[in-house]
Amino acid sequence: MDGQPSQVLYIEDNFDNRVLVRRILAAEGYEVLEAEDAESGLEIARREQPDLVMIDINLPNLDGLTLTSMMKADPDLGHIPVVAVTANVMKGDRERTLAAGCDGYIQKPIDIDEFPRRVARYLQQYVSNGRQEA
Ligand code: MN
Numbered sequence: 001m002d003g004q005p006s007q008v009l010y011i012e013d014n015f016d017n018r019v020l021v022r023r024i025l026a027a028e029g030y031e032v033l034e035a036e037d038a039e040s041g042l043e044i045a046r047r048e049q050p051d052l053v054m055i056d057i058n059l060p061n062l063d064g065l066t067l068t069s070m071m072k073a074d075p076d077l078g079h080i081p082v083v084a085v086t087a088n089v090m091k092g093d094r095e096r097t098l099a100a101g102c103d104g105y106i107q108k109p110i111d112i113d114e115f116p117r118r119v120a121r122y123l124q125q126y127v128s129n130g131r132q133e134a
Contacts (some may be wrong), residue, residue, distance in 0.1 A: 005029055005030055005031045006030050006031070006051040006052065006123050007030070007031045007032075007033060007048060007050040007051050007052075008025055008030050008031070008032055008033070008050060008051065008052045008053075008054065008119065009032075009033040009034070009035065009041065009044055009045055009048065009050040009052070009053045009054070010022070010025075010032060010033070010034050010035075010053075010054045010085075011034075011035045011036075011037070011038065011041035011053065011054070011055045011056060011059065011064070011067070012034070012035075012036070012054075012055075012056040012059075012085070013036050013037060013056065013058075013059050013060055014056070017056070017085075017108070017110070018034050018036075020110060020112075021054070021085075021110065021115075022034065024110075024112055024115055024116055025116070025119065027116075028116045028119070028120070030119070033048055033050060037059055037060055037061060037062070038055075038059050038061060038062035038063070038064070038066070038067040039061065039062060041053070041055070041067065042067065042070065042071070042077075045071065045077055045080065046076060046077065049076075049080070050080060051080070051081075051123055051126065052080070052081050052082075052083065052119065052122055052123055052126065053071070053080055053081070053082045053083070054082075054083045054084075054085050054106070054119075055067055055068060055082060055083070055084055055085065055102075056085050056086065057084055057085070057086040057093075057097070058086065058087070064084060064086070065084075065096060065097065065100040065102075066100075068082050068084070068097070068100045068101050068102050069100050069101055071101075072100075072101035081103040081104070081122055081123075081125070081126045082101065082102050082103055082104075083102060083103060083104040083105065083106055083118075083119075083122055084097040084100075084102040084104070084105045084106070085106045085107075085108060085110070086105070086106075086107065086108060087107070087108040087109075093105075103122065103125075104118070104122050106118055
């Protein structure tokens with residue numbers, strides 16, 4: 001770690017969810033970037049190279065799983081861990097997010113106690129994986 005706060009990009013079309021996640025993560029000392037759709041999320045990810053990207057699966061236009069696949073196939077973005085955040089609890093959703101290349105899966109509604117621990121764990125895994133050179 002270089003002492004800089006970890007940067008987390010949250011791509012979510014629902015305003016209330018963005019406010020909630022921003023509050024939780026800001027309180028933990030993270031720098032939070034936000035996007036309302038996949039297209040602007042991709043642009044921000046390219047520009048900012050965040051430490052972690054959290055993606056709502058149900059996004060307008062390009063959905064979160066398609067976006068994840070695009071990011072994982074991109075040589076400049078493929079190394080960034082992606083966590084799916086979804087209200088879908090149908091059987092097979094977890095498998096679908098993992099198949100799309102997501103590194104993790106967080107279910108809505110967001111548990112405000114559990115959420116920061118999960119985020120910290122995903123960031124930790126990333127660092128201990130040595131931020132593999134893509
Ligand atoms: Mn949504």
